[in-house]
Amino acid sequence: MWRIWAAFVSFVIAFAIIITRLFYWQVLASESLRTAASSQHHVELLLPAARGSIYALDRSPLVINQPAFLVYTQPKIIKDVKLFTQQVSQVLGIEKDTLAEQVQEPDKVWVPLVHKAEIGVVDKLKELHLEGLGFEKEPKRYYPEASIAAYISGFVGSDVNGNDRGYFGLEGYYNQELTGKSGVIRQEKDAKGAPILIGEAMRIEPENGRDLVAWVDRAVQEIVDRRLMEGIRKYGAKEGSIVVMDPKTGGIMAMANYPSYDPAHYNMYDKSIYKNPIVAASYEPGSTFKVLVMSAALQEKLVTPTTTMDESGPVEVGEYAIRTWNNEYHGTITMTQVLEHSSNVGMVYVARKLGIETFLRYLTLFGFGESTGIDMEEETSPDLRPAKEWKDIDLATASFGQGIALTPIQMVRAVGSLANGGWMMEPRVVKEIIGAKSKTITLPPKKIRQVVSEATARIITEMMVSAVDQGEAKWAKPKGYRIAGKTGTAQIPVAGHYDEKKTITSFVGFAPADNPRFVMLVTLREPSSSPWGSETAAPLFFTIARDLFTYWAISPDSQ
Amino acid sequence: MKRILNIILGILPLCALILIGVEVFISNELAGTGGELANIESRISQEAGEREVLYTEVASASSLLVIRQKAETLGFADPGKNQIISLAPDQLPVAALYHLQ
Numbered sequence: 238m239w240r241i242w243a244a245f246v247s248f249v250i251a252f253a254i255i256i257t258r259l260f261y262w263q264v265l266a267s268e269s270l271r272t273a274a275s276s277q278h279h280v281e282l283l284l285p286a287a288r289g290s291i292y293a294l295d296r297s298p299l300v301i302n303q304p305a306f307l308v309y310t311q312p313k314i315i316k317d318v319k320l321f322t323q324q325v326s327q328v329l330g331i332e333k334d335t336l337a338e339q340v341q342e343p344d345k346v347w348v349p350l351v352h353k354a355e356i357g358v359v360d361k362l363k364e365l366h367l368e369g370l371g372f373e374k375e376p377k378r379y380y381p382e383a384s385i386a387a388y389i390s391g392f393v394g395s396d397v398n399g400n401d402r403g404y405f406g407l408e409g410y411y412n413q414e415l416t417g418k419s420g421v422i423r424q425e426k427d428a429k430g431a432p433i434l435i436g437e438a439m440r441i442e443p444e445n446g447r448d449l450v451a452w453v454d455r456a457v458q459e460i461v462d463r464r465l466m467e468g469i470r471k472y473g474a475k476e477g478s479i480v481v482m483d484p485k486t487g488g489i490m491a492m493a494n495y496p497s498y499d500p501a502h503y504n505m506y507d508k509s510i511y512k513n514p515i516v517a518a519s520y521e522p523g524s525t526f527k528v529l530v531m532s533a534a535l536q537e538k539l540v541t542p543t544t545t546m547d548e549s550g551p552v553e554v555g556e557y558a559i560r561t562w563n564n565e566y567h568g569t570i571t572m573t574q575v576l577e578h579s580s581n582v583g584m585v586y587v588a589r590k591l592g593i594e595t596f597l598r599y600l601t602l603f604g605f606g607e608s609t610g611i612d613m614e615e616e617t618s619p620d621l622r623p624a625k626e627w628k629d630i631d632l633a634t635a636s637f638g639q640g641i642a643l644t645p646i647q648m649v650r651a652v653g654s655l656a657n658g659g660w661m662m663e664p665r666v667v668k669e670i671i672g673a674k675s676k677t678i679t680l681p682p683k684k685i686r687q688v689v690s691e692a693t694a695r696i697i698t699e700m701m702v703s704a705v706d707q708g709e710a711k712w713a714k715p716k717g718y719r720i721a722g723k724t725g726t727a728q729i730p731v732a733g734h735y736d737e738k739k740t741i742t743s744f745v746g747f748a749p750a751d752n753p754r755f756v757m758l759v760t761l762r763e764p765s766s767s768p769w770g771s772e773t774a775a776p777l778f779f780t781i782a783r784d785l786f787t788y789w790a791i792s793p794d795s796q
Numbered sequence: 797m798k799r800i801l802n803i804i805l806g807i808l809p810l811c812a813l814i815l816i817g818v819e820v821f822i823s824n825e826l827a828g829t830g831g832e833l834a835n836i837e838s839r840i841s842q843e844a845g846e847r848e849v850l851y852t853e854v855a856s857a858s859s860l861l862v863i864r865q866k867a868e869t870l871g872f873a874d875p876g877k878n879q880i881i882s883l884a885p886d887q888l889p890v891a892a893l894y895h896l897q
């Protein structure tokens with residue numbers, strides 16, 4: 238009897254073992270087995286999405302994709318490691334020993350050698366017919382116009398997962414629009430790895446990134462870039478920037494900075510250079526700010542172009558004495574002459590008429606203390622001090638653009654409102670976004686607010702034309718054109734005080750005055766040839782203006 | 797009636813066998829063309845890559861930088877400060893006249 242029971246128990250144990258094992262294979266390990274089987278029977282290919290391109294206004298390419306490859310090796314397949322490292326290191330320009338180390342690392346199945354290798358290099362590697370060497374498409378950015386619009390485009394680097402990501406400029410701001418969505422092909426394959434047509438197949442098409450069409454005019458950008466470099470050399474400046482905007486649309490036609498960098502080789506430059514100073518760095522505007530203060534006083538009907546004041550000497554503000562820039566005084570002068578002579582004493586008179594509250598209200602109306610909303614990743618805005626912190630001396634110095642910090646794009650936007658009948662426009666770099674099947678989304682120009690009336694804008698325009706025609710920079714102005722503008726020379730604050738020798742020179746203006754085609758700001762930091770805006774930034778502005786008049790076939794005195 | 801039924805019953809399995817045979821033959825032919833498909837897709841990929849290369853070459857050749865360098869090589873120079881812009885039609889190049897029309 239016991240033998241029967243022993244046999245029975247043995248059978249039960251044996252069945253239990255089998256069922257446990259089956260449970261393991263069919264339930265616990267089923268997923269991994271299914272995946273392993275799938276990899277033997279199916280081929281899965283990623284269909285990478287192309288990153289969107291960036292075009293200039295005339296649809297010429299500013300940033301496009303160029304074929305490139307990830308070069309990798311599968312060490313376990315390499316037959317002759319010595320031959321492999323010798324031949325590959327020669328082509329890639331890597332140290333042979335470094336390559337040998339990478340290839341001979343224990344337990345490595347797949348080793349990346351070079352990212353984004355260009356077609357020429359890849360073709361040379363393919364000619365070697367080496368086993369264990371593989372290539373995967375990894376496009377990289379190409380800049381047909383080289384680095385002339387570097388600060389507009391930004392660059393493409395990698396994120397923490399090694400995927401492409403845009404940084405700064407348009408690449409950073411529009412990263413999501415530019416990045417596409419990869420597709421996938423999953424297909425049953427035969428023993429040779431070829432797809433089986435009647436087998437299982439799944440295909441998800443990639444969604445390529447959207448293209449951007451910018452307001453940037455390629456020719457204007459080239460002019461601005463070239464003239465800035467010439468200006469830096471001629472005036473011995475350490476840094477410089479130029480921005481050109483259409484005052485009617487807010488469209489940015491050109492932006493250039495010195496020093497600059499090559500976005501194709503961004504990693505060869507210090508990180509501090511990546512941020513666009515036009516949108517991310519502040520400066521004290523100096524006398525260029527006077528046109529805004531004067532327009533505020535005109536709008537409030539506190540002064541007219543012919544209102545007079547007595548400029549017989551320095552003006553006392555508390556314990557301070559405010560002098561003119563050249564310590565010359567002209568007696569009774571009109572408001573127009575205050576701008577012509579760039580009189581700090583005259584501006585203190587205007588600021589006192591405004592008072593701190595009204596002055597600050599106009600600073601806010603002109604958009605200072607807030608970001609402009611331009612579509613560039615790195616924009617910042619210096620804060621405005623609250624009204625209770627302002628003293629009389631602060632009002633006085635701010636009236637001629639010292640003791641107040643703003644970004645160049647804020648300055649251009651504000652002066653642009655004077656060129657646009659008093660209407661302030663939101664600066665924009667991108668005009669259109671082109672999606673799949675050429676579906677185009679147009680980003681319409683955006684009016685922010687009317688800062689001053691059209692009448693006030695016309696009056697201040699005439700005063701600015703007079704400032705150009707009669708001011709210190711009249712010698713450099715193109716003959717026959719009505720250009721509204723203002724020079725600026727601001728001392729640079731260093732460790733709590735102003736350096737007497739170091740200046741930021743600038744010129745802001747728009748032309749033709751009666752129907753402005755552009756508003757432009759030129760700034761030069763520490764020009765060594767002369768510290769004055771009338772002798773550095775102003776002639777550079779006029780040189781570029783002359784080029785633009787020719788480019789747009791604007792005749793002298795044309796409407 | 798019974799005779800017709802018997803004929804149909806005899807033909808049906810034959811038809812089924814023929815259709816099965818045809819399906820096996822066609823499936824076999826299609827299964828073997830996967831390799832050709834892979835070749836075609838590889839060629840498409842290669843052509844697309846070459847097209848991208850040519851596009852970048854065209855973009856580079858038509859860049860303002862290259863045009864400026866070629867212009868300088870050909871002897872073009874920047875105009876001086878005094879530039880005369882004339883709008884008289886007989887002084888315009890033919891292409892501009894066409895554009896004005």
